[in-house]
Amino acid sequence: MRFVLVTYGSRGDVEPMAGLAVRLRALGAEVRVCAPPDYADLLDDAGVPLTPLGWPIRALATGAIPGKEKAGLSDISAELTAMAYETVAEVAEGCAAVVATGSFPALAGTRNAAEKLGVPYVFTSFSPCYLPSAHHPPLRRPGQVIPPEVTDNRGLWDLHAENLETLFGETINTHRASIGLPPVSGVRDHVFTGHPFLAADPVLGPWQETPELDVRQTGAWIRPDTRPLPAGLEAFLAAGAKPVYVGFGSMLIRGANTQEVSRAVIEAVRAQGRRVLLGSGWADLALIDDADDCFAVGEVNQQALFGRVAAVVHHGGAGTTTTAARAGAPQVIVPQVADQPYWAGRVTELGIGTGHDGPTPTAESLSAALKIALAPETGARAAVVAETVRTDGAEQAAKLLLDMTGRSGSAG
CATH class of the missing domain: 3.40.50.2000 (Glycogen Phosphorylase B;)
Structure with missing residues (x-):
């Protein structure tokens, strides 16, 4: 057949x-x-x-x-x-x-x-x-x-x-x-x-x-992904507390250029006292300095990664939302197009994260959203929901x- x-x-x-x-x-x-x-x-x-x-x-x-x-x-x-x-x-x-x-x-x-x-x-x-x-x-x-x-x-x-x-x-x-x-x-x-x-x-x-x-x-x-994480990423994860992952997959961020978005998300995560893991993606996110609290990666095994981060900031695609939910990682969704506002709403309703207000993050707006995602009660709820995802x-x-x-x- x-x-x-x-x-x-x-x-x-x-x-x-x-x-x-x-x-x-x-x-x-x-x-x-x-x-x-x-x-x-x-x-x-x-x-x-x-x-x-x-x-x-x-x-x-x-x-x-x-x-x-x-x-x-x-x-x-x-x-x-x-x-x-x-x-x-x-x-x-x-x-x-x-x-x-x-x-x-x-x-x-x-x-x-x-x-x-x-x-x-x-x-x-x-x-x-x-x-x-x-x-x-x-x-x-x-x-x-x-x-x-x-x-x-x-x-x-x-x-x-x-x-x-x-x-x-x-x-x-x-x-x-x-x-x-x-x-x-x-x-x-x-x-x-x-x-x-x-x-x-x-x-x-x-x-x-x-x-x-x-x-x-x-x-x-879901296609099970068994690829190992790159050695450099493994070393970064092992070097300190869980970082916040920020990546927008196959999305171009509306209303801002690459440098502006990269600076905004890094400053927002740093404002929460967290290390930063950037997924470059189509938005071409990149490091803004050589500080050792930031690391940038390309396409990686998210199934292996998301259980090892403090939160996931992403565009709200169905697959990324599901992968983060399975891993029990709190989420901040910055919706751009299509069904992404729907998934931002669902994450908010389930209490496993929050939707960002608008498609273009600033350091202030993303920092406010991260406070919700990194709250202990959000993490606890994300862990509960993770057990239900098929x-x-x-x-x-x-x-x-x-x-x-x-x-x-x-x-x-």
């Missing part, structure tokens, strides 16, 4: 797919992942074949794609839809199912390919807040204006559907016509389907049942996929 896993997004979108791929292979399935070419090394380390999809994601995020510097959303969306379709169509014929997440235009192209090939398609969300429900509002897009008379969640989700229709409906249906498929109305529900997977931990990101969707929540898809989400999803496709031949 063969599965094709598809995502066009940052590391937070690719890492869970690698986790699912590893579990599917352990259960005897063949797996191929279609993802941005940036993550060839990650998937190679997981032992999973990669079919590159689209432009390098970091280059797209930073406006570094040659010839695309002035391209608008409609042009980028149309190309990405077509690229996802072509990539998936090349590798998915005859597979048991296509499992997809990530960028909406890429999802649309992936669903078109699955439909054209007659292959089951499974949409997956890593956060409950992306899925329509009367129990919570949708995320607001930048610049979106909400009519003052629309206040209930169902009305807000109707506007969300209309917004996606305006942004992507014509693009998606133009592509469908070009490959001989009929047009669809309601592109959001077409792409999300009525039976999505939710790969989020039930405690950290609970789903409330709703008649709108038949959601199958599996738990977060680690078998990828295994549950893999078994569910095998059961669904083996029993009925249809996953969507």
